[in-house]
Amino acid sequence: MKELKSEVSGFVVSLEAKAGDEIAAGQVVLLVESMKMEVPVEAQMAGTLEEILVGEGDSVAEGDVVAHVREA
Amino acid sequence: MTSKDDEGGSGEPRPDLAEVLDAKAATLDDNRPEALAKRARTGHWTARANIAALLDEKTFQEYGQLARPAFDLRVGPADGLVMGLGSVAGQSVAVAAYDYTVHAGTQATINHAKSDRMMHIVERLRLPFVFWTEGGGWRPHENNISARDFEETFAMMAKLSGQVPTLGIVAGRCFAGNANVAGLCDTLIATRKAALGMAGPPLVESALGLKLTPEELGPPEVHEASGAVDIVVEDEAEAIEVARLYLSYFSDERTPGEAPDPMALRDIVPENPRRAYDVRKVIEGVADVGSVLELRPRFGRAAVTALIKIAGRPVGVLANQPMFLAGAMDSPACDKLARFIQLCDAHDIPMLFLCDTPGLMVGPEVEATALVRHSSRILTAAVNATVPFMTVVLRKAYGLGYYMMGSLPLNPALLVAWPTAEFGAMGLEGAVKITHKQELDAIDDQKTRLARERELADEIRARNTALQxxxxxxxxxxIDPADTRDVVLKFLNALPPTPPRTGRKRTIDNW
Structure with missing residues (x-):
């Protein structure tokens, strides 16, 4: 199981995938708004999105784990 | 055995030679099992193992292998500093490595004399210099020798700035004078086992009453974030790999590498202007595959600085990073960019600016960091650089941030934009607040006022598209983003040969 982390502080504007989805490497899983920009959190590897730990509107800090991916 | 018996050559060394060979052999790792075991226990490589791994086989000419500590009673092969000349992928280099198994890699009377001589040779022969700097600073047992007042090690290291490429590697505990040497290097690599600081635990305890281990004082994670270390690697083996790559940017070797898929560049900048993207993807998209070496990745993260190769030719890339602060330039990002310009200019590496910035960072916090001064460093470095550069505007190009990121007044050899380029002499929302103050002030409803502000900003935006x-x-x-690498290559092809250098063009700021 790999952890997906947000590289920036901000709040979650949208979830772009849902738990159980098969995702590709580089696919955007969710967007964090920071400095008026939507910063993507991308999967580093292909796999199954096991769970998303945050919801829209939640605030996240830099380095927070936001999702778990099971490697393909 | 008499000398007469040797006539005709039995192959056995005569006693005079045998004595020398034995003395030399005694300094080698194989004949120092205790020292070797000590290193193995802490999971470190020896000084000689590091040098052997970096240099091409059988190219090492050691200097001062037979030197010993100034006090007869103290043992210490080579007085704890292994150094000499050799080659890396055919390129001549100088190397030096403090030996932690000799009095904790300390700097002492004789090894100072050695390093001083090495650096004079480095200066005269204009060789890239790699220095493993692990060690505990001055060797206090030699306090009654006043060599410290005469040694030139730090002064010489500073004098090498801008004359030859210098690379430091910290793979263990490195404090005081040893850390000073590290801090004087152009570029610094540290392994996960590094502990780096100007004052080690004994000094910290006596001055501040704090009991800390070296690893608590200066771990690599701290230096990665502080910007003191350029590249953090896992271990010695990776440090050697990175050192070889680093040296290759300063080599005459120009074998073209594999080109990346150019079409990937078309989709990196999202259609949605508010969507961030990782500018490293653009860098990967123009560089030879496997040729990107990013410096200070965890420091000043609103900018990315990387050495790359394009068709085998070295290029220094300076980019804004929209993932952090939307690419707005704060003091650390400005410092990082300014220093990198100096590094490239000093060593004649052409530069490529990739601009996507909403401008300099705003707000009281960043002003309190002396952004007024830090941001100015970029211009002083760039305008006074003589190495040619070109600029690609990827998306945002606003205000003084754009001015500093290789805009026209800085005289780039070529200035191109991607179709997604936006331009503004200052942030557009801020601009309309000033130019349309009366109109906006008259709108009481906040939502309506914001909508009007956005509308006005969009009007200006539409007048400043790439085509406009x-x-x-x-x-x-x-340009078509997919052509970016070819465009950079045309720029490189247009450059005159680098004039041969006999002296220094400029020093490189240590920060």
Whole structure:
């Protein structure tokens, strides 16, 4: 199981995938708004999105784990 | 055995030679099992193992292998500093490595004399210099020798700035004078086992009453974030790999590498202007595959600085990073960019600016960091650089941030934009607040006022698209992102040969 982390502080504007989805490497899983920009959190590897730990509107800090991916 | 018996050559060394060979052999790792075991226990490589791994086989000419500590009673092969000349992938280099198994890699009377001589040779022969700096600073047992007052090690290291490429590697505990040497290097690599600081635990305890281990004082994670270390690697083996790559940017070797898929560049900048993207993807998209070496990745993260190769030719890339602060330039990002310009200029590496910035960072916090001064460093470095550079505007190009990121007044050899380029002399929302103050102030409803503000900003935006700006001839060209590598290559091909250098062009700021 790999952890997906947000590289920036901000709040979650949208979830772009849902738990159980098969995702590709580089696919955007969710967007964090920071400095008026939507910063993507991308999967580093292909796999199954096991769970998303945050919801829209939640605030996240830099380095927070936001999702778990099971490697393909 | 008499000398007469040797006539005709039995192959056995005569006693005079045998004595020398034995003395030399005694300094080698194989004949120092205790020292070797000590290193193995802590999971470190020896000084000699590091040098052997970096240099091409059988190219090492050691200097001062037979030197010993100034006090007869103290043992210490080579007085704890292994150094000499050799080659890396055919390129001549000088190397030096403090030996932690000799009095904790300390600097002492004789090894100072050695390093001083090495650096004079480095200066005269203009060789890239790699220095493993692990060690505990001055060797206090030699306090009654006043050599410290005469040694030139630190002064010479500072004098090498801008004359030859210098690379430091910290793979263990490195404090005081040893850390000073590290801090004087152009570029610094540290392994996960590094502990780096100007004052080690004994000094910290006596001055501040704090009991800390070296690893608590200066771990690599701290230096990665502080910007003191350029590249953190896992271990010695990776440090050697990175050192070889680093040296290759300063080599005459120009074998073209594999080109990346150019079409990937078309989709990196999202259609949605508010969507961030990782500018490293653009860098990967123009560089030879496997040729990107990013410096200070965890420091000043609103900018990315990387050495790359394009068709085998070294290029220094300076980019804004929209993932952090939307690419707005704060003091650390400015420092990082300014220093990198100096590094490239000093060593004649052409530069590529990739601009996507909303401008300098705003707000009281960043002003309190002396942004007024830090941001100015970029211009002083760039305007006074003589190495040619070119600029690609990827998306945002606003205010003084754009001015500093290789805009026209800085005289780039080529200035192009991607179709996604936006331009503004200052942030557009801020601009309309000033130019339309009366109109906006008259709108009581906040939502309506914000909507009008956005509308006005969008009007200006529409007048400053890539095509509009190119029509006013503020770009030399607007290009298909997929052609970016080819465009950079044309720029490189247009450059005259680098004039041979006999002296220094400029020093490189240590920060």
């Amino acid at each position: 700006v190119a029509a006013r001839y503020e770009y030399d060209d607007v």
